[in-house]
Amino acid sequence: MFTVILRLCIRNEKVLITMRRTLLILSLLLLTVSLSVVRAQSGLAPLLILNEDGIFALSRQDGATHLETVVAPPEGYQALRETSQQLVLYFSAEWISPDGEILAYRTVSGGEPIQAGGDPVFTHHLALLNLHEGGDLIRLTLTDDEDVSVEFDSVAWSNDGAYLYVLIATRTPRQSDPDWTVVVFQRDQWDTPSLIPLEQAGGEWASRNIFAAEENDFVVFDWSIRDGSHTFTMYNPSGEMLNTFSITSPLSPDVNLYINMTQLNPLMIEGSTYHGFSNIQLADMLLYKADLMTGEISEMEAGYFTSLVSLASPETSIHVSLINFDGEIGGLNIRDVDGSLLEYVDGVRLVAYGIQGNTWGSTFTVSPDGQALAFLREGTVNIWHDGVLTALDERASVIAWQSPLYVPVLDLDALRRLMVG
Secondary structure (H helix, E strand, O other): OHHHHHHHHOOOHHHHHHHHHHHHHHHHHHHHHHHHHHHHHOOOOOEEEEEOOEEEEEEEEOOEEEEEEEEOOOOOHHHHHHHHOOOOEEOOHHHEOOOOOEEEEEEEEEEEOOOOOOOOEEEEEEEEEEOOOOOOOEEEOOOOOOOOEEEEEEEEEOOOOOEEEEEEEEEOOOOOOOEEEEEEEEOOEEEEEEEEEEOOOOHHHEEEEEEEOOOOOEEEEEEEOOOOOEEEEEEOOOOOEEEEEEEOOOOOOOOOOOOOOHHHOOEEEOOEEEEEEEEHHHOOEEEEEEEOOOOOEEEOOOOEEEEEEOOOOOOOOOEEEEEEEEOOEEEEEEEOOOOOEEEEEEEEEOOOEEEOOEEEOOOEEEOOOOOEEEEEEOOEEEEEEOOEEEEEEEEOOEEEOOOOEEEEEEOHHHHHHHHHO
């Protein structure tokens, strides 16, 4: 078509120049439209996923899925997995700095006994990678003692991203119970951490985690598998204890302290940090909240559920609440900012690793712009965006867009269904 037109106009220089200009403008318009389409289709921030092959940034463009390697498995990865029986490469959503810039992740090394004839010893390492600027990763020193092994599962950033807290357990080959320490790194001063020693966690029957509170404070949470008791101890970055309290008996017959959904804590309510307690028989509806600064425990109004929102865009974010679960699998309600139900998705894996009540590894996450949800179903990544649910042919154990923010949300429809049921 264009060839015919150009032949007819070849003798007319002015017409030819006009045609060239027209074709140039059309080409520029088509290029602009193409770039706009690409931006629209790839408008979501890359999703970080962890699988057996490493940590990847997953993005969507033109209906296709693209993976970019963020962290490759360490040397001897497969052998270490088989001999150590540990997660040789690991991260979780809360390991991403609040501004989304820095990813903290863990690797494992070792396999040789510290002393001749002893058991093989493995130690954990923490590294940081700048997701925005790239560059070399930063390896953090957690201890200078070469005669101990180091293990950690729990990492937290302060809410303003100024501090990184790492809860480590160290032990010698002859030591049965580990020594616990919080290693405090001030951002951009990675070479000079401070150490906050902790008391013993109660042996093999206790689980210990760390999470951020308001200001730059952090909370060490001890949960006893033996009796279900909860102990919370709040510190500031200097190691000063601000508050401690324990819950040693059920708050009511409807609260099971053994399997309270700890991965959906802490709750942020009007700028203060709480720990929520829910009723698993009523679709995990919140019943009580404990103020971590004061230790005060109060009842929640009926119909409130824990909701995941975007840390970067909380005011305009969708609200994703766990509304039903059975063991490791549950369902999620997706609501808009006005509380209207947009979608219900089921078959969502709630536990990446561990057991219910003591889990680690994020399995559902909200995008930084607050308009999309990614979750794991049968080990594969699914993305809900603008009312469209897309199942991707990508397997993962952990996924994360950003560090999580949990708030209570009133879900009267869910409450109504529970009352009818």
